[in-house]
Amino acid sequence: MDDPTRADVLKRLAYIEGHLAGVRRMIEQDTYCVDVLKQTFAVRRAIEKLEGKLLAGHLHHCVVEGIERGDGRVLDELVELYELANR
Amino acid sequence: MDDPTRADVLKRLAYIEGHLAGVRRMIEQDTYCVDVLKQTFAVRRAIEKLEGKLLAGHLHHCVVEGIERGDGRVLDELVELYELANR
Amino acid sequence: MDDPTRADVLKRLAYIEGHLAGVRRMIEQDTYCVDVLKQTFAVRRAIEKLEGKLLAGHLHHCVVEGIERGDGRVLDELVELYELANR
Amino acid sequence: MDDPTRADVLKRLAYIEGHLAGVRRMIEQDTYCVDVLKQTFAVRRAIEKLEGKLLAGHLHHCVVEGIERGDGRVLDELVELYELANR
Structure with missing residues (x-):
């Protein structure tokens, strides 16, 4: 992998990790499931x-x-x- | 969400976070892209x-x-x- | 299934069948594979x-x-x- | 596309068209929606x-x-x- 690609991929990964941490907080705070699911869908799209x-x-x-x-x-x-x- | 469901979901989330940390290491260590992709596919399946x-x-x-x-x-x-x- | 739903679903199915017939013609006429694939993706989206x-x-x-x-x-x-x- | 690939793809397409015709009959005969959906999922997998x-x-x-x-x-x-x- 060349350096710009690796930097881009790692930046995206950091964003995805942050997004997942947000999903964790939503679950711990008993957020409405439908809203949690919309966020996990968005996480999967970011991984794609x-x-x-x-x-x-x-x-x-x-x-x-x-x-x-x-x-x-x-x-x-x-x-x-x-x-x-x-x- | 009832307590057993929340406990199960949080356990799965911890597993996914660990899996993503492994993907990060793979990228930092310049692992072959095809092997990285197989792991991100597995992360998406775990989220599903x-x-x-x-x-x-x-x-x-x-x-x-x-x-x-x-x-x-x-x-x-x-x-x-x-x-x-x-x- | 109520009658309006069945009518709507059958209409969509007829459209999908026509779209697939178009894919068949593309393959028989040796259309560029990338263009065929874009059409099969569209067929899957229509089925969804x-x-x-x-x-x-x-x-x-x-x-x-x-x-x-x-x-x-x-x-x-x-x-x-x-x-x-x-x- | 080489000839063996085209032959294989057209054979698969014929199978998919037959499968969709089966879905049509299921809908016309008012089959339980869950069973129809399992068949449309299978059609999409065959297209993939x-x-x-x-x-x-x-x-x-x-x-x-x-x-x-x-x-x-x-x-x-x-x-x-x-x-x-x-x-």
């Missing part, structure tokens, strides 16, 4: 966006390098990731 | 399971009470949650 | 919207009636549906 | 599997060729697809 950044970095580095040296495993891994992503 | 517990508690309490007092809003909220869940 | 209508009808009829006769199975089924929805 | 096949074909052909001629757009498209896949 982080995954998009990880994937972009992966494609532009490891996948390009893999293809350039004729290593098809990087492609099989991408299909596997797609199938795993929402299971 | 937590949501299932929140939803079960919500249905058995707020929704039952809402219907018993003839308040249809609890049903509209459920449809809205379903539509929001994966957007 | 149809599911929202089915769920709304189910909640306002079967679930309300189940709760009114004290039958908790309708609630367990909803949790099961939530967990199944994206697996 | 078809997408996995389309994606695998795309990666092994267009993406490899794109990278070999230094065209980074194929990578940006993959990130875009990932972000679109479940929205």
Whole structure:
């Protein structure tokens, strides 16, 4: 992972950790479940966006390098990731 | 939320927070992106399971009470949650 | 299911069937895969919207009636549906 | 798309069309909504599997060729697809 990608991903992760801490407080303070669920949905969406950044970095580095040296495993891994992503 | 549900949900949340801390370490140590992604997928699945517990508690309490007092809003909220869940 | 819901759901289903027929033509005519995938994503979203209508009808009829006769199975089924929805 | 991939994808599509026709019959015969929903979930999963096949074909052909001629757009498209896949 290049440095700007890592910095971006870590910043997103810090945001997600803070968001989860907020969810914890909501549960401890007995917030209405529907409102808690809307926040956990938002946390999952933020994780998906982080995954998009990880994937972009992966494609532009490891996948390009893999293809350039004729290593098809990087492609099989991408299909596997797609199938795993929402299971 | 009843006490056993809250205890279960908070335990799951602690597990998720620990899992995310592990993801952070993986990124800081420059772990292969594909392996990081598999872990973020697992974090999202763990959040979805937590949501299932929140939803079960919500249905058995707020929704039952809402219907018993003839308040249809609890049903509209459920449809809205379903539509929001994966957007 | 009441008649307006069934009519709405069948109309949506006809639209989805037409959309899938379009996907078939795209594949037969060797359309660029990325463009085909964008259409299958749209088909899945249309099915999710149809599911929202089915769920709304189910909640306002079967679930309300189940709760009114004290039958908790309708609630367990909803949790099961939530967990199944994206697996 | 190569011929074996296209044949596989069209076979899966025929299966999905038959499955949707079954969903239509269920709705017309007023089947219990929960059972209909379980079938629409299965249809969406079958579409996702078809997408996995389309994606695998795309990666092994267009993406490899794109990278070999230094065209980074194929990578940006993959990130875009990932972000679109479940929205």
